[in-house]
Amino acid sequence: MITKGRVFACHFDGQSEDAQAAAQIQESLQLGEYGISKQGLEAGLGYAGKELAIGGYPQAGKYSLMTGDVLNASAKPLGDVGTNLGGVGARTGDILAMRAAGQGGVGQQKVLSAVDEINKLRSTLSSNGLKTTGLGAEAGSLSNQALSQEAKNPTLSTALGAASGAASIYGALSQPSAKPSPTGAQTTLQSGETGSAGGPATFSLFGPDSNAIPISRV
């Protein structure tokens, strides 16, 4: 014989306790993980946004150094300019042209690098921004899922269903013949038995046509 209390504890409350504990653990892990990640996301996106605002990683110093290298490389003696210095013009022109080309090359690299840097930052911000909003949408879906676990607004049919189910059970239990005996309440499961006037109190939550096994009290 199984008493009511024990059965409830084993199959009803125990399950709920486990489920609740599991849910609480998962919720706490969710919060922990989310906290760390949100901080990182804010830092990463904030940094990229500010970098973009200031025109990217500062590289002016690098190109200034490169220009200096070009000037140093072109700072050479004229070399052999011929016996009557006839080659002075040509050599000087060569050196100046080399210097100008070098400087122009560095300037070109600087501009292209800046474009590349801005593109990179924009791409980082847009792709990560998109991923972040995607995660936000996922959060919204989760929240809807969680809401479905909340108590629904009781519609009329729900309320009536609940009330009638409860009333039928209460009615069955409150019949004088169904009172528990002083030696202990005992209810027999009689599969297939149906209720009849004057017979044992019988009820079924699903009605007589369902597959549910009716419960009767002896």
Add this chain to the structure above:
Amino acid sequence: MILKGYHLACTFQSQGQAESATLQRQTAEESQNLFQLGEPYLKQTMNDFIKDLGAPGSEPASVKNAFSQIEAQNTEAFDQSEGAAPAQVSQLAKSSGYRGAQGATDQASASALLDLEKRRKAVESQTKQQEYDAGMAQRDFDMSSILGISQGGISTSFGYGRNAITAEQYNTANPGNDAITAATTIASIIAALA
């Protein structure tokens, strides 16, 4: 003999569901253990990446530190060469048997020092340029790591959320079901009180 309470419970909450809930709790506890194991390192790494980035527009701290060491090593190496240059020129002049004009050795030394300084400047410039490139590469790496870890973490946190919701579905005390469940709950209470 079985009481009505048992029957009501078993009609709507199977043994399998109860076992699933137990398993879910165990799995949740294992998740928690693993989270506790990984969380400190995750936090530490994330903080390190953020700290390394520093303020926008500034050089990542790790690169700054690395290149200050490289520059110090370069300076030391060139200083040693500078100190050794005159003696080395003098030694070469003696061993070669050169007997040129007075002061020729000194002039050669001075010329060697000038050339050395020119080379030092060139190395310094190249190192500095490499530092800029390394700084930008490190910035990209830090930023990519922070964003990657964060987005992965948020996905994981939503995974935990999904698990929590699934776990709640096994919570029979949860009222979010239909009329039958509601009726069962009320009936169970009444049955327990009867």
